[in-house]
Amino acid sequence: MAMTKTVRIGTRGSALARWQTDHVAALLREAWPALQVDIQVIRTRGDRVLDTPLPLVGGKGLFTAELEHALRSGAIDFAVHSLKDLPTEDAPGLTVGAIPARAPVQDVLISREGMDLDHLPPGATIGTSSRRRAAQLLHHRPDLHILDIRGNVDTRIRKTLDPNGPYDATILAQAGLERLELLEGLPAHVLPFQVMLPAPGQGALA
Template sequence: MKKDTIIIGTRSSKLALWQAEYVKGRLEEEYPGLKAELKLMTTKGDKILDAPLAKIGGKGLFTKELEAEMIDGGIDLAVHSLKDMPTEVPEGLVISAITRRLDPGDAMVSLRYRTFRELPRGAVVGTSSLRRRAQLLHVRPDLQIRDLRGNVNTRLRKLEEESFDAIILAVAGLRRLGFGDRITQILPQNMILPAVGQGALAIETRESDAELRRRIAFLNDEETVHCAAAERAFLARVEGGCQVPVGVYAAPDTAGSLCVEAVIASVDGMRLYRDRLSGPAGEAEHLGRTLADRLLDMGGLSILQEIGLLQNR
């Protein structure tokens, strides 16, 4: 039986609301007569803003509460930034659609400097991401990386109010919120690889809700799905339940094939292992796992073991 109203669960940050409103609008446009309502929720990651993400715990910080509400029947679907989703989805739930990816890159925003190269020695750079921290320090070990939490608007305000020379944010988030003009420089991928799924939205539903899954199938972008499968398979192979400094990006190579590039780095950036692998798009998960094994064998495993010991103290 078709429902006339769909309840969409979302976090209440401006970016999360933009994402949920986007899906709401697409659904109502596709199905005239359908009404989509938003249900705003707060997650653990939204509540704890005075500690680095890596110390709070890496899995499900921005998704667990939404998923619990969906399992209980309080919402019909949830819209997430794909990069926030753990590689394991709770039993009974499924990612039913992944939208076409926007720019997956990371942006530098600065009030004083035009490029990353212009940052002076000892410059203070804000980010809450171990992935960004490690890769930036590998290129510029002189930088002072300071933790920066909060939503996009909060981080931009802190750039102006606190002593940051620059902050690093996702390109997609800035553009979705209309802050594209604040981007000083999009950092090149040979310097910094993005987070898994960065730039794409994931729509999560109950696995049993076949009718809703059929309805949202039009939002699924096959190319992005293949890329995400490779990236998430890579992360699933290397993560040990904690935040780890890894970056990975998959993109179409030649017709029907993918190129996957990934990095594992120590938190201080002193050690960094990077490699790439190409193969059929239909074998995306295998490509991700194989590349992960390569990097672990190169030395990545010792880095992840050290990080796990530090975070378990």
């Protein structure tokens, strides 16, 4: 009788991270029906520090250091993460082992009043913690005010739609919104590439 193999997958605990890991686990079970999957949620420093802009507290590595430690210690066999949020250089001793089929790559504007980017009022406040998004927004609309926003997808949407909040709109990846089935019903507008180029690897998992 063949032995049952168990793989241990590390993931962050957000709804999007769990969806992505469950998706990879389902792909593995489809290929190897006897495979057992043990999903381990690992809380990273980026999940704990939510009151400081990302560039001031370490950037992308904030969300991977604990996952990398778990890999090196043998606590997990591999981790699932958004490719765009990985550091550009592989961590020593680790590598990207696989990339599943890519989801849509574009960014989406979600605005409190349902307006698209060109019709937001002068001086509107856009919530983003991404320098890439901020730079492209200001290139297209120099009058906009950029304000840092932190939290997972649900939190950012809630902050943006709060009528008493400071944000008129925010920018999120289309892939994450579709994976969580949040795009339908939101006051959302997909941004064309002429306005917003996505991050390298956006829409892909690693």
